Amino acid sequence: MVKQDTQREQTASMEHYLEAIAILSAGKRAVRVKQMSDLLGVTMPSVTSAAKKLSEQELTEHEKYRHIKLTPEGARVAGDIIHRHTALTRFFAEALGIDQATAEEGACKIEHVISPLGMERLAKFVEFMEACPMGGANLPGRYEYYLEHAELPPDCRMKGVKTR
Template sequence: MRESGENYLELILDISREQDSVRSIDIARRMGVSRASVSKALSVLRDAGMVEPAYYGKVVLTEAGKKRAAEIRCRHELIHRYLVEVLGVPQEIAEADACRMEHVVSAEMLSCLRAALEQ
């Protein structure tokens, strides 16, 4: 899955934790993109089995989508924590960098980060 698809999954998960339902307009506003862009991205995610077909404008993650989104969120939080707690990177910079790094970091690297944070 491409980075943009992972960003959509992560955002859908985040919004679903904050409010009862997720609508495409919520995603568009948060990402600063058009509803047409969101519609196209959701179509790709639907084809990949990550989101349910839209009913009444609501966006719902499938079980596979929830799992993938949770994995992405976990990678993001682990990287962010390491950047802030170990390296002393300011929060805002750590947030932006973690968002980029979460898509390319290996499982081995994540294990090393986790081990370093547990010490």
């Protein structure tokens, strides 16, 4: 059973298109070129050409003048991208205290360049922050205090809490 190197690495651009298809096809079955061009802020020809490339890689199917849809493989890849997007957005919003919209924006840029390891660790970090009742649930709160007052919050100055 030869495991061939499928060599399916995408450019940031192609990932972006793939993601858009996944997002727009949530619910509906049909993704129109127009919808994509509107969402992504590019022209329709750009979408057409991206769809062509993705279809050559069998990540999408696109009948001419008709709608675009993901193949199972395409859905898998897109799912992965969206997963990155979500985790990054959470990190920016929940850990760094950046507003949702700006957090999304940031995630959009970084989701295409971050390494698998970086991604995994970042996700785990957010998880940890939220799960740990001490460093966790309150860390964002304390961090916000720090952001606002430019000094450590009172409870951080508390002594005697040994942690190892």
